[in-house]
Amino acid sequence: MRTLTDERLLAEYSRDAGILTIQPRAVMVAEEEGDLLQVIQRANRDLVPITPRGSGTSIPSQSVGGGYVVVQTRKDVRITGTEFFCTPAVIKADLNLTLGHANLWMPVDPSSYRACTIGGMVSNNSSGARTLKYGSTIDYVKELTVVLPEEGKRVVKALPLDEALHGDSSTRKVASLVADNWRSILREKPKTTKNSSGYRLERLIHDGLFDLPKLFVGSEGTLGLISRLTCRAREKAPLRSLLVVSIDSLKDLEFVVEELRASKPSAVELLDKSIFLKAKRGELLKQFQGSEKGYLVYVEIEGRDEAELRGVLEQVAENEKLAKFDPFLLREAGEMSKAWETRDLALTIAGEVRSGNRHPVPGIEDLVVPPGKLRDLLAFLETTFADLGLEFISYGHAGDANLHVRPLLDLSDGRDKQLLSEIMSSCFEEVWKMGGSITGEHGDGLLRAGYVKEQYPETYELMVQIKDIYDPKWLMNPGVKLQRP
Numbered sequence: 001m002r003t004l005t006d007e008r009l010l011a012e013y014s015r016d017a018g019i020l021t022i023q024p025r026a027v028m029v030a031e032e033e034g035d036l037l038q039v040i041q042r043a044n045r046d047l048v049p050i051t052p053r054g055s056g057t058s059i060p061s062q063s064v065g066g067g068y069v070v071v072q073t074r075k076d077v078r079i080t081g082t083e084f085f086c087t088p089a090v091i092k093a094d095l096n097l098t099l100g101h102a103n104l105w106m107p108v109d110p111s112s113y114r115a116c117t118i119g120g121m122v123s124n125n126s127s128g129a130r131t132l133k134y135g136s137t138i139d140y141v142k143e144l145t146v147v148l149p150e151e152g153k154r155v156v157k158a159l160p161l162d163e164a165l166h167g168d169s170s171t172r173k174v175a176s177l178v179a180d181n182w183r184s185i186l187r188e189k190p191k192t193t194k195n196s197s198g199y200r201l202e203r204l205i206h207d208g209l210f211d212l213p214k215l216f217v218g219s220e221g222t223l224g225l226i227s228r229l230t231c232r233a234r235e236k237a238p239l240r241s242l243l244v245v246s247i248d249s250l251k252d253l254e255f256v257v258e259e260l261r262a263s264k265p266s267a268v269e270l271l272d273k274s275i276f277l278k279a280k281r282g283e284l285l286k287q288f289q290g291s292e293k294g295y296l297v298y299v300e301i302e303g304r305d306e307a308e309l310r311g312v313l314e315q316v317a318e319n320e321k322l323a324k325f326d327p328f329l330l331r332e333a334g335e336m337s338k339a340w341e342t343r344d345l346a347l348t349i350a351g352e353v354r355s356g357n358r359h360p361v362p363g364i365e366d367l368v369v370p371p372g373k374l375r376d377l378l379a380f381l382e383t384t385f386a387d388l389g390l391e392f393i394s395y396g397h398a399g400d401a402n403l404h405v406r407p408l409l410d411l412s413d414g415r416d417k418q419l420l421s422e423i424m425s426s427c428f429e430e431v432w433k434m435g436g437s438i439t440g441e442h443g444d445g446l447l448r449a450g451y452v453k454e455q456y457p458e459t460y461e462l463m464v465q466i467k468d469i470y471d472p473k474w475l476m477n478p479g480v481k482l483q484r485p
């Protein structure tokens with residue numbers, strides 16, 4: 001293991017893709033699993049917190065911390081049947097290539113898939129455009145090896161619930177807490193198709209099993225260090241086409257989404273064209289027909305073979321209500337991948353948008369509501385920002401009603417800083433009224449940890465008790481997700 005304390009390097013690791021800067025005491029580079037035990041022992045001895053880190057692309061500040069930032073370097077992928085075993089440092093794009101050689105695929109591709117690690121995806125319960133049809137990372141994780149602050153290395157896998165209730169000390173305590181509070185857990189589950197807030201307790205019991213790995217998925221490094229993982233993959237990716245619909249106003253979005261629902265699209269994505277124009281990157285819109293005004297809706301259609309794909313496309317072509325939006329179809333692999341690249345660039349390009357000293361900031365960048373409530377959320381946001389006289393950008397996963405919204409603010413100005421916290425409170429309040437969640441895929445981080453208690457008024461204390469069982473000294477990413485009572 002290498003311990004790095006060079007000032008330039010510490011400055012680099014004091015930032016992720018969020019707005020907080022926190023300089024670590026040291027960066028620990030773990031080359032093998034045994035190094036993680038050393039980090040844990042050192043942290044326990046010196047009472048220094050640990051922040052696990054993959055590529056540091058997290059947005060609400062969960063891969064920065066003031067203690068030891070731990071990066072793993074070993075990159076290993078092995079495939080057995082339709083499952084793959086891998087180390088957390090593997091980059092998702094590289095995993096895709098390896099799986100592709102075996103005619104397999106793991107459908108969750110965050111827009112950051114060229115940079116982010118599978119360890120970061122598991123820890124944030126990341127999602128991608130195809131989550132609409134194929135689910136989030138949590139749906140693919142089968143088994144984990146973790147290094148815990150008190151117990152050291154452990155393999156975590158699903159067990160019969162009865163066995164878990166009589167198992168080792170920590171498993172028994174967690175299983176009992178979850179089983180005893182099962183009704184509250186289900187009652188508080190957001191009515192959304194995706195969620196990365198709090199611990200995903202409602203996924204822990206199913207089919208008579210206690211599925212402990214699901215507790216670690218989305219736990220944002222607050223319980224232990226993941227050193228290996230086993231995930232399910234899918235066989236043979238289907239054939240695809242991309243339908244691009246141009247809408248002038250967000251009012252039309254839900255109508256278009258509803259009309260296309262019957263075609264069971266694998267992705268329905270929203271792209272605000274003004275992001276590209278404001279960032280002076282309008283050339284990227286030239287690949288699409290129509291004006292530069294309004295929004296693009298990407299609808300990905302799949303078929304197991306040509307005949308099935310053609311059938312679905314014919315069904316879409318016959319829809320007269322959609323015809324007025326002049327949808328156009330991309331079928332060539334090259335033009336589809338160019339369109340997806342443009343979609344994946346949305347956040348990076350949005351980062352270049354400026355209005356005086358103001359620029360798009362995260363905080364409410366990952367709101368998610370039940371799919372039928374998308375129109376209400378959009379109306380609320382438009383009124384809120386019009387009343388405040390603030391510009392904002394929005395894009396995201398329309399099919400899952402998961403919107404990436406960023407107001408333009410100058411956080412070096414105290415008034416704008418205060419405004420961000422007021423915007424977060426009022427938007428989260430609205431999202432809760434709709435049965436939604438403050439984060440669909442990015443996680444709570446340090447930025448949203450203060451709101452998780454209101455997200456889960458009944459079960460927040462239960463989450464704190466679970467954290468206490470695995471990490472009684474709160475060494476693992478303290479302040480992320482949960483706040484110490």
Ligand SMILES: Cc1cc2nc3c(=O)[nH]c(=O)nc-3n(C[C@H](O)[C@H](O)[C@H](O)COP(=O)(O)OP(=O)(O)OC[C@H]3O[C@@H](n4cnc5c(N)ncnc54)[C@H](O)[C@@H]3O)c2cc1C
Pocket residue numbers: 016017051052053054055056057058059062063072088109110111112115116117118119120121122123124125126127128129219220221222224225226227347348441442477480
């Ligand atoms: C341009 C851009 C686009 C994005 N698009 C998407 C998107 O489409 N969908 C989406 O879901 N997210 C998206 N994100 C957010 C982010 O990229 C994902 O959450 C990603 O999976 C994080 O991976 P990472 O390797 O960067 O992890 P990091 O940011 O380094 O870490 C993420 C979390 O995991 C923990 N962690 C990392 N490794 C371990 C480990 N071995 N053991 C325990 N905990 C660990 C960290 O402590 C932290 O809490 C985007 C971000 C950017 C900047």
